[in-house]
Amino acid sequence: MAPEISAVRVRLVQIRTNAAVLREEQESFRARCGLGPDAFLLTNALRDALSPALLEGADAVMIGGAGAYSVTKTYEWTPDLIGLCHACADRGVPLFGSCWGHQFLARAFGGEVVHDPDRSEMGTHAVALTEAGRRDPLFGTLPERFATQMGHQDRVARLPAGAVELATNDRAPHQAFRLGDAPIYGTQFHSELDEETERQRLLAYRAHSAEMADEATFQAVIDGLRPSPDADDLLRRFLLLFATRDGADRLAADPVAGG
Numbered sequence: 001m002a003p004e005i006s007a008v009r010v011r012l013v014q015i016r017t018n019a020a021v022l023r024e025e026q027e028s029f030r031a032r033c034g035l036g037p038d039a040f041l042l043t044n045a046l047r048d049a050l051s052p053a054l055l056e057g058a059d060a061v062m063i064g065g066a067g068a069y070s071v072t073k074t075y076e077w078t079p080d081l082i083g084l085c086h087a088c089a090d091r092g093v094p095l096f097g098s099c100w101g102h103q104f105l106a107r108a109f110g111g112e113v114v115h116d117p118d119r120s121e122m123g124t125h126a127v128a129l130t131e132a133g134r135r136d137p138l139f140g141t142l143p144e145r146f147a148t149q150m151g152h153q154d155r156v157a158r159l160p161a162g163a164v165e166l167a168t169n170d171r172a173p174h175q176a177f178r179l180g181d182a183p184i185y186g187t188q189f190h191s192e193l194d195e196e197t198e199r200q201r202l203l204a205y206r207a208h209s210a211e212m213a214d215e216a217t218f219q220a221v222i223d224g225l226r227p228s229p230d231a232d233d234l235l236r237r238f239l240l241l242f243a244t245r246d247g248a249d250r251l252a253a254d255p256v257a258g259g
Contacts, residue, residue, distance in 0.1 A: 063101030102186030
């Protein structure tokens with residue numbers, strides 16, 4: 001573990017082909033973690049070998065989005081990424097999955113992910129903590145209900161054995177979970193996006209979402225965007241708690257962003 005959050009090194013696993021999108025996602029994770037570019041060890045699952053050796057020198061691992069790649073399908077790199085997730089669990093390396101990464105963690109540890117565009121959520125939506133979420137050392141520091149930034153068509157239909165649901169909403173369950181008492185978390189919402197980067201994503205990816213083709217629907221989503229300060233600070237607080245020494249004490253002394 002790093003003595004200070006400024007010394008934390010994060011292995012960021014991406015599943016992207018477009019160079020501009022790769023950079024945008026990297027910048028989003030850096031901003032939400034409160035870290036500089038040198039803090040990130042970058043891996044693209046589409047071109048880089050995935051092995052437990054990637055954990056060397058990393059205080060935590062994060063998995064982001066995937067664009068056209070659905071967790072419901074199996075690609076040539078899928079087994080190796082599953083293996084990397086299990087290596088994190090075996091070694092106690094903190095692991096966080098955002099949106100696609102959240103869905104992948106569920107699948108990697110035995111849960112079920114389904115394609116369900118009827119329950120897709122685009123834009124800013126609120127989630128509520130479950131009873132387990134209110135007791136969780138990370139999520140329990142957040143308000144019982146808070147705004148998040150979303151954009152997905154797949155969702156987790158069944159959590160892995162031993163996982164606990166931390167947040168939910170009326171549209172889709174399993175908005176966030178933790179794998180038992182391990183430092184392994186997933187959020188269906190985009191923990192790496194704030195209101196402005198969500199707006200940029202929606203504009204850039206509008207053509208990939210059928211429900212966004214209707215101008216009135218799309219404009220309503222854009223007009224409905226609002227700040228999500230509690231979710232915006234979640235990745236930084238995750239690192240503070242699990243990737244630094246005396247993390248629980250540091251988090252307890254750290255002010256909640258939206259509070």
